[in-house]
Amino acid sequence: MSETGLGAVAQSSQEILSEDPTASLRRIVPDHEPVAPEDAESESNWGFEDTRFEVDARGHVRLTGDRYALSGAELVDLLPWARELLDLTLDPSHVNPSQYPTPIPPPNPHAAFEEELRRALSGDQLSTDPRVRLRHGHGQTQEEMYAIKYDQIERVPDLVIFPESEADIEAIVAAATRFDVCLIPFGGGTNVSEALLCPRDEERSIVSVDMGRMNRVLWIDPEDHTACIEAGARGRDIQKTLERHGFTIGHEPDSVEFSTLGGWIATHASGMKKNRYGNIEDIVLDLRAITPLGVIGHHAALARESIGTDIRRALFGSEGNFGIVTRATVRIRPIPEVQKFGSVLFHSFEDGFAFVRDVERELSEERLQPSSIRLVDNVQFQFSQALKPKPTGWKAYRSALERWWVTGPLGYDPQEMVACTLVFEGTADEVRLQEKRLYAIAKRHRGMKGGAANGERGYQLTFAIAYIRDFMMKHFILAESFETTVPWSQALDLCRNTKQRLWQEHAKHGLPGKPFVTCRITQIYNTGVCVYFYFGHSYQGIEDPTGTYAEIERAARDEILRNGGSLSHHHGIGKLRRDFLPLVKSEANLEATRRFKHALDPANVFGASNQ
Amino acid sequence: MSETGLGAVAQSSQEILSEDPTASLRRIVPDHEPVAPEDAESESNWGFEDTRFEVDARGHVRLTGDRYALSGAELVDLLPWARELLDLTLDPSHVNPSQYPTPIPPPNPHAAFEEELRRALSGDQLSTDPRVRLRHGHGQTQEEMYAIKYDQIERVPDLVIFPESEADIEAIVAAATRFDVCLIPFGGGTNVSEALLCPRDEERSIVSVDMGRMNRVLWIDPEDHTACIEAGARGRDIQKTLERHGFTIGHEPDSVEFSTLGGWIATHASGMKKNRYGNIEDIVLDLRAITPLGVIGHHAALARESIGTDIRRALFGSEGNFGIVTRATVRIRPIPEVQKFGSVLFHSFEDGFAFVRDVERELSEERLQPSSIRLVDNVQFQFSQALKPKPTGWKAYRSALERWWVTGPLGYDPQEMVACTLVFEGTADEVRLQEKRLYAIAKRHRGMKGGAANGERGYQLTFAIAYIRDFMMKHFILAESFETTVPWSQALDLCRNTKQRLWQEHAKHGLPGKPFVTCRITQIYNTGVCVYFYFGHSYQGIEDPTGTYAEIERAARDEILRNGGSLSHHHGIGKLRRDFLPLVKSEANLEATRRFKHALDPANVFGASNQ
DSSP states (O other): OOOOOOTTSOOOHHHHHSOOTTHHHHOBOOOOOOOOGGGOBOSSSSSBTTOOEEEOTTSOEEEOSSSSTTTTOEETTHHHHHHHHHTOOOOTTOOOOOOOSOOOOOOOOOHHHHHHHHHHSOGGGEEOOHHHHHHTTOOSOHHHHHHHHHSOOSOOOSEEEOOOSHHHHHHHHHHHHHHTOEEEEESSSOOSSSTTSOOTTOOSOEEEEEGGGOOOEEEEETTTTEEEEETTOBHHHHHHHHHHTTEEOOOOOTTTTTOBHHHHHHHTOOOTTHHHHOOHHHHEEEEEEEETTEEEOBSOOOSOOOOSSOGGGGGTTOTTSSOEEEEEEEEOEEOOSEEEEEEEEESSHHHHHHHHHHIIIIIHHTTOOOSEEEEEOHHHHHHHHHTSOOOOHHHHHHHHHHHHHHHTTTOOOTTTOEEEEEEEEEOHHHHHHHHHHHHHHHHHTTOEEOOHHHHHHHHHHHHHHTTHHHHHHHTTEEEEEEEEEEEHHHHHHHHHHHHHHHHHHHHHTTOSSOOEEEEEEEEEOSSEEEEEEEEEEEOTTOSSHHHHHHHHHHHHHHHHHHTTOOSOSSSOOTTTSGGGHHHHBOHHHHHHHHHHHHHHOTTOSSOOOOO | OOOOOOTTSOOOHHHHHSOOTTHHHHOBOOOOOOOOGGGOBOSSSSSBTTOOEEEOTTSOEEEOSSSSTTBTOEETTHHHHHHHHHTOOOOTTOOOOOOOSOOOOOOOOOHHHHHHHHHHSOGGGEEOOHHHHHHTTOOSOHHHHHHHHHSOOSOOOSEEEOOOSHHHHHHHHHHHHHHTOEEEEESSSOOSSSTTSOOTTOOSOEEEEEGGGOOOEEEEETTTTEEEEETTOBHHHHHHHHHHTTEEOOOOOTTTTTOBHHHHHHHTOOOTTHHHHOOHHHHEEEEEEEETTEEEOBSOOOSOOOOSSOGGGGGTTOTTSSOEEEEEEEEOEEOOSEEEEEEEEESSHHHHHHHHHHIIIIIHHTTOOOSEEEEEOHHHHHHHHHTSOOOOHHHHHHHHHHHHHHHTTTOOOTTTOEEEEEEEEEOHHHHHHHHHHHHHHHHHTTOEEOOHHHHHHHHHHHHHHTTHHHHHHHTTEEEEEEEEEEEHHHHHHHHHHHHHHHHHHHHHTTOSSOOEEEEEEEEEOSSEEEEEEEEEEEOTTOSSHHHHHHHHHHHHHHHHHHTTOOSOSSSOOTTTSGGGHHHHBOHHHHHHHHHHHHHHOTTOSSOOOOO
């Protein structure tokens, strides 16, 4: 027996790591489209600049622009419904005007670092503009958005750099290491775990590294069904580019319009259609990351390997803690022949849950699950009804008749009924079969088809509804979401107990009116589900609105953990949930994570202090 | 904005981490069956003691026992076929008699460590028996098996300990740390990457920790479809226990009879039916591991989480390098309603490959892939034909007729034709649909159905054929397998070039006769495939048989990497392939892995030196 050695073969990695010479013949290098001016994003609110909820001259709520199905229509039912639900007057003229930008803390520049980078990069790659600094100092939690409009962020980056290549990033990391500067990577800015907040006790100069210019789909391999994409590419651009060539990445988190590939990896993201396409860890085959230790990389993007402890996996959920993902090779799929929406009404959340559960049991066994299946509770169902534009003419007659029929002869209780929205994808045959099996299960649970239009509306509403948080905030209501994973057996209890706890906390804190408490099942797995909660309340007359909100959210998280739920299904830990980590990970686990971080980043260059 | 703190909620992890109180009501604690005496495993050969290939009185090859479909039958075609293929005389009486056990190196005991453990554990949990030590000092590569029969292993563990609980393992790790003893975990002993070999330069006392007594299925949750299983449980026992309760883990590596759950995690294993059940990383929801840093654990086994860098993922592929996995909670699935085998014959490997590729493209799009699909090349097809028992009577007539029909009017060339074996699972409807779609694709590629019996034979042959390596070794032939992952676009080139390289190397080394060179596609993925190679040659008259073999295998690995393949798809790195790591991982990647190992195991207690 002799221990092995390479002997005469494979002398250098250069020899092996050289690109497949035939690759360039088949790979497509797609055209790159810069962001259109009309797609400018808001600095002070969620989403696109042209889209916001507002009260029109007739006192009705309207979504501006023409981007979404909901855009333009008068939502006459919304305010009356909200008044009743929240037990508040909600006078449309009584608003809390945005103070954006609230005072921006002065910078703590590092002249030598900046000078070095100004030499290495071009002038427009660095910005000290206060509003640019502010935008890079927060994500999209309600607390952060409240702060930039009504309070203030105590610490924001002192400098923002926009790298355009891996070489730029290597230069930035090297300079940060040399000059003891703190780096925080920035993707789409949609983070909801306070991961982008600067640590308050950070005394070093803080530099935000905005990946927005590294946003190309570098190549598409139509034969291997792979694509290599820069980490700063936004979901909507990836979708558009791949679609032009007949492919999809299939990853649709709620933030897909704005969030980036790098952000998806760093937060361990999940998409609404994961039943068909998988979550981000299933989609990414290979990635490259620049850390203070060097470039984490691999010779090829392979479907599956056994190559020892795979450090690349540590980048999933890394939350900017030890490096910057620069690009990834992902699995892509052909655009399905058919995409169909659907919806089902149920008499109760329990009926709907039993249905969803059977769908998982029976259809995952047959691999016939829809790409997306989501079950909203009654409050969310009512909410979606309240968001319907008022029908006119014949449609009004039909709508009234339908409502009468459903709640009358069919016996659906408007205060109890719930809805499930569905996305079916596949070949025409497969979709037909998916539908047939699914609706048969629905029937067993007293479900009634609600139609494709309602299904599509429900699915797409996700994108438009995201804008309502800022509208509500202006009208003295704070609302936010949080999510968890829970085994099937504990899911109903978790939903019930968490809601109950939120009601109790609302009362305990003596908040005005009634709370907005609702949940939906957004993802199904063989062994459990993802539950997504919303909690909202009036902050009229409350001294520390976001502090109060945070306290209540922590109580809800406590309840979730007590009911067998996870700390997060896809939002991540960041700074928002890191105090809970000792409740879910063993001490050795936490210590190993700290040591691992230290191993990759001994000087804590990536000092975001997440997790 | 205030940074978050736990405030008044969730004071202690004990509060949260306590078990779901309703779990015990629904969870099944299965009876535990000890290993039956007739299931004793061989010390010097692969597999069960009662099963081995031998030449019977009539000069024909026979598999002893009655365990496998092949068992008992006279394989009259095997030797003649092998003689022709290898261009060797292969006189059955000319054998290299096993010297097992070859000299076992004397132990290097650590008295204080042993004394401490003898106090903490019961007497039968420690063994210094030379043959027990020897068995724990190697895995199942051909080089290791050759060494125990014809050469020798230079270093084997000095002591073997059989823990029966996590407390035992904690005591072992604590004592090893205190007394500076080296630990090497041992599962089923089927490792094929030399991971179980003791490092030759290890001066400390080496202790093998055999997990075989921690082999229970602790509970089955029929509602959540999960099971908690001790890491030492063997695949066949997990299968049997779950089957009694209507479930399956679905994980079927070729070694499933003998390999263990802990070994699957440590080597990042893949199963033959991964299309339906996933690979080990998809199956394991949660695991617990004992490292020198402490217990790596988590509060719950959840379907999917985003909880920062997840250290548990580093245990996949850890190869005994920094701890011992003690148990895991896995996803289980109901036993499918229908399991059907199938096979298809093709005119050439290229035709078969095009078929397999279309199956992936079209059926994975429709989620109708069979649970298992494997394509063997012509040599392997011939081999499986040579392993057929000689039919008699009417069967002989039918068989001859079939052979004439296939190779005559149907035009299949016996020197070119290949076969694909299939396992379909699901509901009766689903399986019907899978078959219909698949056979339609086969037709497009001039494929002809080969029947369910041949499919089942092909699939099950995997288990029986594993015994032939030791038979061949006795007859002066060394043969071994190695595998890789490769993108679809490079797969055919990789197969062709690697085979060619093996032929060249065989000639270059002046080995007798002709080589046994063959491959099969064993796994399909969206973006590529797993290719499994066999290489064999006569070692008659060769001075350093396993050294020569190893050199040729390294050349083949070099060729594989040059053709875009991975270092391993599921066998792992161990000591066998670690010299290749710098060719596939970046320097920072390797350094991060070393630092991570050091972080978890600063004293290198787990000193197997794999990767």
